[in-house]
Amino acid sequence: MTSDTGPARIEPDVRAARRAFLAAALRRPATMGAVAPSSPRLGAVLASVVPRSGSPVVVELGPGTGAVSAVIATKLPADAQHLAVELDPDMVTFLRRTRPELEVVPGNAADLGALLAQRGVTSVDAVICGLPWALFDDATQTALLGEISRAIGATGAFTTFAYLHGMTLGAARRFRRTLRETFDEVLVTATVWRNLPPAFVYVCRRPHAVPRADR
Numbered sequence: 001m002t003s004d005t006g007p008a009r010i011e012p013d014v015r016a017a018r019r020a021f022l023a024a025a026l027r028r029p030a031t032m033g034a035v036a037p038s039s040p041r042l043g044a045v046l047a048s049v050v051p052r053s054g055s056p057v058v059v060e061l062g063p064g065t066g067a068v069s070a071v072i073a074t075k076l077p078a079d080a081q082h083l084a085v086e087l088d089p090d091m092v093t094f095l096r097r098t099r100p101e102l103e104v105v106p107g108n109a110a111d112l113g114a115l116l117a118q119r120g121v122t123s124v125d126a127v128i129c130g131l132p133w134a135l136f137d138d139a140t141q142t143a144l145l146g147e148i149s150r151a152i153g154a155t156g157a158f159t160t161f162a163y164l165h166g167m168t169l170g171a172a173r174r175f176r177r178t179l180r181e182t183f184d185e186v187l188v189t190a191t192v193w194r195n196l197p198p199a200f201v202y203v204c205r206r207p208h209a210v211p212r213a214d215r
Helices: 014-027 041-048 067-076 091-098 108-118 137-152 170-182
Strands: 057-061 081-086 103-106 126-129 157-163 183-188 199-207
Touching: 041 067, 041 126, 041 157, 041 199, 057 108, 067 081, 081 091, 081 108, 081 126, 091 103, 108 137, 126 137, 137 157, 137 170, 137 199, 170 183, 170 199
Parallel strands: 057 081, 057 126, 081 103, 126 157
Antiparallel strands: 157 199, 183 199
């Protein structure tokens, strides 16, 4: 970990990460919303909500090759817990090989509450999300945001990103509306031009009351 409180971190080979990303895109093109791993600049904006002190719990949803995971790691204090929920089995294997410091959680983000409960996690300080929201229908988006809301509670924060070129599309407008219906605070950052494609980040806090799911 490249921080004042952690050991230096050896970055995974960039070419290996790109190969893993392309392999995942070929395996499941219908579920890959990105055309390339997130840039360090975008990762820094996504990770801006990571607490720098104490013993925070930070959860990533859809970490992919770990590009944003690396940025998060530079911000985490020594006693932090960093969980990464990944659905693709091959990507799980890649993350465990290249980022052994991560607590990689195989599973679906739609089961976030159950996955956290299995690990004894009762509250989360930040959820950082790389899921392809544009590929999800309204019901799936609402269900996922409900899981995230219950995880962060009244004091945590949630960040996710969207590509600039899709901002005016109907699906993007519906997602923004759903975010505002779900959270009391929804901030939109400046565009991160040094990303492929250019993107911006939603920073969300204080979810409205969400009924607890029956399990």
